[in-house]
Amino acid sequence: MCFLSDFLNGYLGFSCLWQEEYRRKLEENLTLDSEGRPFRMLVFRGSPKSCRKSIRLIDEMRQDGVEEVRNSKQLRRLPKTEARVLDAPKLKDDFYLNLMDWGKNNILAVALGSELYLWNAENSDTQKLVRVDGEDNYPSSVAWSEDAKTVAVGHTCSKLQLWDAETSQLVRSLEGHQKRVGTLSWNGHLLTSGSHDKSIINHDVRAGNSLISCIRAHTQELCGLKWSSRGNLLASGGNDNVIHIWEASKMSSSRFLHQFNDHRAAVKALAWCPYQDDILASGGGTSDRCIKIWNLQTGKCINSLDTKGQARLTIFLPSIFVLLLLLPCEVNPTISSMYIYCLVWFGLSIIYYFLHVVLPTQVCGLEWNRHHKEILSGHGFSPSQHQNQLCLWRYPSMSKVGELRRHASRVLHLTQSPDGLTVVSAGADETLRFWEVFGPPQTDSGRMTDLDSLLSLKRSAIR
Structure with missing residues (x-):
């Protein structure tokens, strides 16, 4: 029992010391600014020391962002129609x-x-x-x-x-x-x-x-x-x-x-x-x-x-549409018919490409x-x-x-x-x-x- 009593007393004492140290650190960070002056954070007139460092970092990042936007190309809006x-x-x-x-x-x-x-x-x-x-x-x-x-x-x-x-x-x-x-x-x-x-x-x-x-x-x-x-x-x-x-x-x-x-x-x-x-x-x-x-x-x-003009995927849409129309013409298309379909698809794609793009x-x-x-x-x-x-x-x-x-x-x-x-x-x-x-x-x-x-x-x- 004595051993248990000593252990509990020691634990409570250590806990009190830890709480006291925590309270001291808390007061130090909440009531002093980065230069050690009273800051009175608890009356909403400032920021804790550690937070002010973060705020300064955020300010620097914001300034960098402003410069980046300022130096970047502005979004260009073209008129949709004539005036x-x-x-x-x-x-x-x-x-x-x-x-x-x-x-x-x-x-x-x-x-x-x-x-x-x-x-x-x-x-x-x-x-x-x-x-x-x-x-x-x-x-x-x-x-x-x-x-x-x-x-x-x-x-x-x-x-x-x-x-x-x-x-x-x-x-x-x-x-x-x-x-x-x-x-x-x-x-x-x-x-x-x-x-x-x-x-x-x-x-x-x-x-x-x-x-x-x-x-x-x-x-x-x-x-x-x-x-x-x-x-x-x-x-x-x-x-x-x-x-x-x-x-x-x-x-x-x-x-x-x-x-x-x-x-x-x-x-x-x-x-x-x-x-x-x-x-x-x-x-x-x-x-x-x-x-x-x-x-x-x-x-x-x-x-x-x-x-x-630059070639886009849409140039192949007409030929793909024709291909989809031709495929159902045979229930069991042979290899030769598939070959013909591919040639038709390729030829139409080339013609459409040259007419509209090239x-x-x-x-x-x-x-x-x-x-x-x-x-x-x-x-x-x-x-x-x-x-x-x-x-x-x-x-x-x-x-x-x-x-x-x-x-x-x-x-x-x-x-x-x-x-x-x-x-x-x-x-x-x-x-x-x-x-x-x-x-x-x-x-x-x-x-x-x-x-x-x-x-x-x-x-x-x-x-």
Whole structure:
């Protein structure tokens, strides 16, 4: 009994000591902060020492997460439909022409048949600027001057005219070409024109004798011209599948700075990068279907993207459906009949693949996004209307952001608004479609209601 009594007393004493130590540790952690000052956790004015370390760790992780989100790519929301549609009757379905340009005065110039119209984006007013007589003569190119006071208009009869947009008066006519003038580009007071006669002509519109130089380097029709934003370089593309880069200081000769022969079809789409002066994007025609990015400092192609569709499992669905219809035709199919079924299935799959996926779509236009590192391309000339689309690509990875499919025929021209927020596409379906695709990503709070969306889709004629 004495042994048991001593054991119980010892156990109770040890228990009391343990409880006292536990109480001391508890008070230390609950009433002192990390620097030993009274913290008074029990009156809800702080955190225990051990918890504050965890909170600091969580704060650091949260800050890291914020930085990671800040540095990551934002979710890009593309418009599901166009903001406005304008009818464009008699728009010429010709890949080699350049019939639309959006001036800095927020007025869109577009050639429809034998007439040229000006559409004011601020008040939707329409003005007929040019009417050409003659069945075989019509505007084949249009370009606003940099001050948006003059519209240059090239014609199929080889004429090049300058029109005053405010007075609707013909300012002057420029001579030099022998065939249609299909492409134009301004550089200050310098107007550069490209023609079916394979020549590039530079005009100083201030001079009485405007012709400065005539360059013959392309072996076929010129269909693309674009001056860089600094005005020191000119890119020219032709039906000979060649791109030439010219220096402004050496335009009096036919000596080019670079010559690129990588495209396998006509090069109409040319666009200079707005945030890298020495970067040029180009797009090839039907047999090429590629978008290429060029570094003019090195003279090298730094990226090439084949814009053809990617094969998906759905391309085999029609042939699988036919196969399922054929199999029940025989109760006990033999090996030979199964072999025939497999050949039919394989053949239908190949045909469907080439009709809907592999057939090339020409690159008709390119526009850089000035607000995000992106580039928009316009496509067409495909047996499937789903290939008549606009595609948005990230730069420099050239990964696809999304597609805009509303045109029933190929996209012929692209141009963007002066603020760089809206792009208008002109299609062979005789429509102009306005896309609010280049602005900041739309937030949930800025999402349009169904009524606003419906009212925004106003469809009217441009004339």
